Amino acid sequence: MxxxxxxxxxxxxxxxxxxxxxxxxxxxxxxxxxxxxxxxxxxxxxxxxxxxxxxxxxxxxxxxxxxxxxxxxxxxxxxxxxxxxxxxxxxxxxxxxxxxxxxxxxxxxxxxxxxxxxxxxxxxxxxxxSVRVIRHLRGPKRAQLMPRPVTAMPPVSMGIVAVAASTGGPQVLYRMLSELPADFPAPIVIVQHINAAFSESLAGWLANASKLKVRLAQDGEPLMPGHVLIAPPGLHTITPFRGRVALKPGTERDGHMPSGTVLLESAAKAYGRRAVGLVLTGMGADGAEGLLAIKQGGGLTLAQNEESCVVFGMPGEAVERKAVDHLIHGDDVAATLVRLARGESLAAGR
Structure with missing residues (x-):
């Protein structure tokens, strides 16, 4: 260099x-x-x-x-x-x-x-x-982190929200989970690349911010509305069939285990049109192929826009593969998921 x-x-x-x-x-x-x-x-x-x-x-x-x-x-x-x-x-x-x-x-x-x-x-x-960082104003604006008032969620056909995130992802997840209502009608499964020793701390930190039940995933546990499962280190987290999560040993995919692509591909196979895939900020390409699998299976695909990403690598790769239905700002993830849960349409993606 x-x-x-x-x-x-x-x-x-x-x-x-x-x-x-x-x-x-x-x-x-x-x-x-x-x-x-x-x-x-x-x-x-x-x-x-x-x-x-x-x-x-x-x-x-x-x-x-x-x-x-x-x-x-x-x-x-x-x-x-x-x-x-x-x-x-x-x-x-x-x-x-x-x-x-x-x-x-x-x-x-x-x-x-x-x-x-x-x-x-x-x-x-x-x-x-190589990361281009942005300025963070001192003293977080607590009003921004407060959940926005929402009415009760109606029943919807959304079966799962599968998320892949890396560098810069925890901040976006924190905001997303702090704003989602307790009765959000679909389970959420997240692969967040982080040093393995911090997985439990990450789950506890996110749980303290959210009305949803947030914890590290365990092999064989059910997927339920209002619950958020974080992929633990050293194993792939998958949905082998609807309503269940599994932890599987294996090899790295896109340089990672757990891999966002492995999770998203399993969600595409198990949930088809009822799957929602989301790729957030991060280096590399993890999640891009998985998002494409969800799109090809008739599900809905979202990715964080370049403006709000710490690193546009993973969302950018998904865009390159034409796997993204909608690009959204990192601050608008929860509001977007709530709109989808209500059956509201989103503007055409780029």
């Missing part, structure tokens, strides 16, 4: 800063341009050095990492990778709050004796360096 990827390393532990810097510096395409021990310094150095990526610790003195993320995304938007301790020892809101504030990805800090190849830090940093 041409110009090196510049990285700012933020952690209050000198040993961690050295470990992270060493792991990154072993790649000839990456240059660690600075490091610091607290969030206040991180803000100043981000403005001064303009790194391509910031790695951010959470628990630090002077100013914690989440506050620093909020400031950086408001004042000097930069791709941020949050490195934290094992999320199973923390409240889900702590780690996932970073995503709400604009961080792009989460990863567990390596053990002190972990070699540079023991974790995918270099790969993650390189991927994030």
């Amino acid at each position: 041409g110009k090196k990827v510049s990285v700012l390393v933020v952690d209050d532990s000198l040993i961690c800063r050295q470990l992270i810097s060493q792991a990154l510096s072993q790649d000839p395409d990456i240059e660690v341009v600075g490091s610091c021990a607290d969030g206040k310094q991180a803000i100043a150095l981000t403005k001064e050095l303009r790194p391509h990526v910031v790695t951010m610790d959470v628990d630090m003195p002077v100013m914690d990492g989440l506050t620093a993320v909020e400031h950086i995304m408001a004042e000097c938007p930069t791709p941020i990778l949050v490195l934290t301790a094992d999320p199973r020892s923390q409240a889900p809101e702590l780690t996932c709050r970073a995503l709400e504030l604009g961080a792009l990805a989460l990863q567990i800090k390596p053990a002190i004796d972990a070699g540079p190849d023991a974790w995918n830090l270099v790969r993650e940093v390189k991927l994030l360096s």
Whole structure:
């Protein structure tokens, strides 16, 4: 590649800063341009050095990492990778709050004796360096996150909503699930690419925002209206037949397991015209072939528009395959699903 990827390393532990810097510096395409021990310094150095990526610790003195993320995304938007301790020892809101504030990805800090190849830090940093981030206004507008008032849902023929999402997806899912009514008449199954250690935290964070029942999927459990199942790590999540979800071992599809395409293809086969497929922001092509399968099976296909995506990769690939019926803004996903559930038509897609 041409110009090196510049990285700012933020952690209050000198040993961690050295470990992270060493792991990154072993790649000839990456240059660690600075490091610091607290969030206040991180803000100043981000403005001064303009790194391509910031790695951010959470628990630090002077100013914690989440506050620093909020400031950086408001004042000097930069791709941020949050490195934290094992999320199973923390409240889900702590780690996932970073995503709400604009961080792009989460990863567990390596053990002190972990070699540079023991974790995918270099790969993650390189991927994030290509993302064009947008400014996040400080202090989320709570009115925007409040569910919009809706009347009770009438019975509809919508059988399932199958969703594929990656980079930037948790923020869109948070908003979508915070706005959908408790009596939404179809089950929702979601594949969200995220570091495996954060799957439970993600599900808990989304559950706290929603009137729907949100949890990680379990093999063989029923699909019911008002319930949202998140695909757990390391297995493919499929709908082998209507009304049931299954977890299956296998190989990666489109570079992922669970794969959005595998989920969407199974929904197309099981539900046919009653399937609604949705591909949200993310790198790569996962979900595109699955969305095409739903479209070819007579179901309805939606994808997030480029304007509102952190990365238009996955929706863009679906558009290239002519798999998308309607492009929608990330802020309008819940309203669109409610309209469809009511049987209202949408404007012609692009």
